[in-house]
Amino acid sequence: MQQTENSHIIYKAVLVASVGGLLFGYDTAVISGSIGFMRTYYHLSDGMTGWAASCALLGCLVGAMYSGMLSDRIGRKKVLMISALLFTISSVGTALAPSLWIFVVFRIVGGMGIGIASILSPMYISEMAPAAIRGRLVSIFQLGIVTGILVIYFVNAYIAGIYDESWNVSFGWRWMFGSGVIPSLIFILLLFTVPESPRWLAEKKKYTEALSVLNLIHGEKKATEELDSIKTSLKDTLPFSWSHLKDSKLKKALVIGIVLAIFSQITGINAIMYYAPEIFKSTGVGSGSALLQTIVVGVINVIFTFVAIKYADQWGRKTLLMYGIAGMIICLGIVGVAFYMQQQGYIILIAILGYIASFAMSMGPLTFVIISEIFPNRARGTAMSIATFFLWLAVFAVSQTFPVLMGSLGPAYTFWLYMAAAVMALIFVWKKVPETKGKTLEEIEEGWTQK
Known part of the structure; x- marks a missing residue:
């Protein structure tokens, strides 16, 4: 029960x-x-x-x-x-x-x-x-x-x-x-x-309310242990300020959060989502067919998000990210080649759907998963703000530059540019992003001091 x-x-x-x-x-x-x-x-x-x-x-x-x-x-x-x-x-x-x-x-x-x-x-x-x-x-x-x-x-x-x-x-x-x-x-x-977040309640020293919420989540025995762990993580941590970026565990986490947030956008997802009908029209299909294909993109996006939901805690964030980004690289390369060879029709549609599927199972959800996990408890709100600010800055940059890139470089080189960004994202994830599967937020925080 x-x-x-x-x-x-x-x-x-x-x-x-x-x-x-x-x-x-x-x-x-x-x-x-x-x-x-x-x-x-x-x-x-x-x-x-x-x-x-x-x-x-x-x-x-x-x-x-x-x-x-x-x-x-x-x-x-x-x-x-x-x-x-x-x-x-x-x-x-x-x-x-x-x-x-x-x-x-x-x-x-x-x-x-x-x-x-x-x-x-x-x-x-x-x-x-x-x-x-x-x-x-x-x-x-x-x-x-x-x-x-x-x-x-x-x-x-x-x-x-x-x-x-x-x-x-x-x-x-x-x-x-x-x-x-x-x-x-x-x-x-x-x-x-x-209810309110138990970690925020604990940060504000509302321990009775925090324990009440943790009881609902974990049951009484585990809730007490969890609250003690949260208290320990908050004990020696000062509220976030810019001067505290010298704190190595926050600095490392913040750099990873910002770079991952930027990579999640400069690999081209919003260019495709915002301009999908125009991309499909450029392959020679009519506007009605392009709108229908845009709905197909939306359906694929939903279906493959379930892959992340199912496997994020089994395979781990890092493994799933690397599989997904590798798929994005392959599909962006195919789209670029198809435009370069002036191949019209379903090859571009299939490659774009493959790219959407790869993104939906990896960079899409897991960017939010990782930046919600890696920051110390007391700094989490502000640090997530900074990382997500850069995410939206990247969204703005991509949405503004995509039409310019398509006009000046052409579609082939535009998609190869996004492919190059995805290659850099893959290397970054492999080298820098920690695996957080199965760890409590307090264990993740402690892990930064051991690196």
């Missing part, structure tokens, strides 16, 4: 936090189905179209930079609620915006929600999860993201099909953005049903 209760509270907390991932994916990808109608409605130039599509990333940077520090002060759960509130405000504001600039302001607000969710959801899951299944549970956050992306693909398609083109230009795109109110409100309500 005790085991059932443990499983219930753990998985409930994970699923609720993963709704933050779903909102992350939903709000990020909603622009893909609406930007064409917005372009017509507002008579946007190429530059303004790019700005309308990417302005949310500025909010992501702000949300990522400050949410960790805020969560260290007021708690993981409260900041997740702020994220849900920002999603709600953004959905209403973008749907009702009377001008483009007001739309942009509310998109940036939504971006702040995305930035917060990208840190706080995996952090909360990591701090709630037992060591033996932590990789699997944090990977469920990535499943939330890719599910959100897939859901909004279908929502956008449904709304676009309700009436004709002129209705979509005038009103349809507003309904696409407004639809985000529903999952945002659900997220807020669900957050009231889960």
Whole structure:
């Protein structure tokens, strides 16, 4: 009976936090189905179209930079609620915006929600999860993201099909953005049903509350041992400040977290996810077929995220990362060769789907798993903010440079450039990233002092 209760509270907390991932994916990808109608409605130039599509990333940077520090002060759960509130405000504001600039302001607000969710959801899951299944549970956050992306693909398609083109230009795109109110409100309500992170409670010396949560997760005997371990890890650790980067265990962890976050993006995933229809159109298929193939990309993304969920705690983070990155290298090479040889048709589609599958089982979920695990307890919020800030900076850089690279280098050399980045990522993971499978967060922290 005790085991059932443990499983219930753990998985409930994970699923609720993963709704933050779903909102992350939903709000990020909603622009893909609406930007064409917005372009017509507002008579946007190429530059303004790019700005309308990417302005949310500025909010992501702000949300990522400050949410960790805020969560260290007021708690993981409260900041997740702020994220849900920002999603709600953004959905209403973008749907009702009377001008483009007001739309942009509310998109940036939504971006702040995305930035917060990208840190706080995996952090909360990591701090709630037992060591033996932590990789699997944090990977469920990535499943939330890719599910959100897939859901909004279908929502956008449904709304676009309700009436004709002129209705979509005038009103349809507003309904696409407004639809985000529903999952945002659900997220807020669900957050009231889960406890605060026991590690944050212990950091704030709320030991009775921390023990109560740990009892729910582990049972009474193991909970006491876990709390003692958390107390020990916090005993000699000062709150994070920039001057404490001289602390070798934090410095090593932070460098690995930042570099891994950057590699997760500069290997090209968002170029493919944001511009998939254009890539497929460049192979000679029509726009309708390109949109259908984009949905196939979303489905593959969801399916192969389950591989990470199943094997992250069996094979280990490092092994799964290396397999996945190797697959990405091969597939990016094939895409480059196919474009170079001017081969059109299904070879590019198959190679891109192979790349998506490889990313979805490795870099996609495991980047969030690792950066939620490797930082010392007291510095985790701020350190994750810094690593995730660089992740969003890399997203912004890739989304802005991909069209330029395609135009100047051509598709073949663009994909070979991403392949070269993936080769460097493979070497980095092999040489620098520690294996964290099966270790408690406190054991991982202790491990840095022994290196």
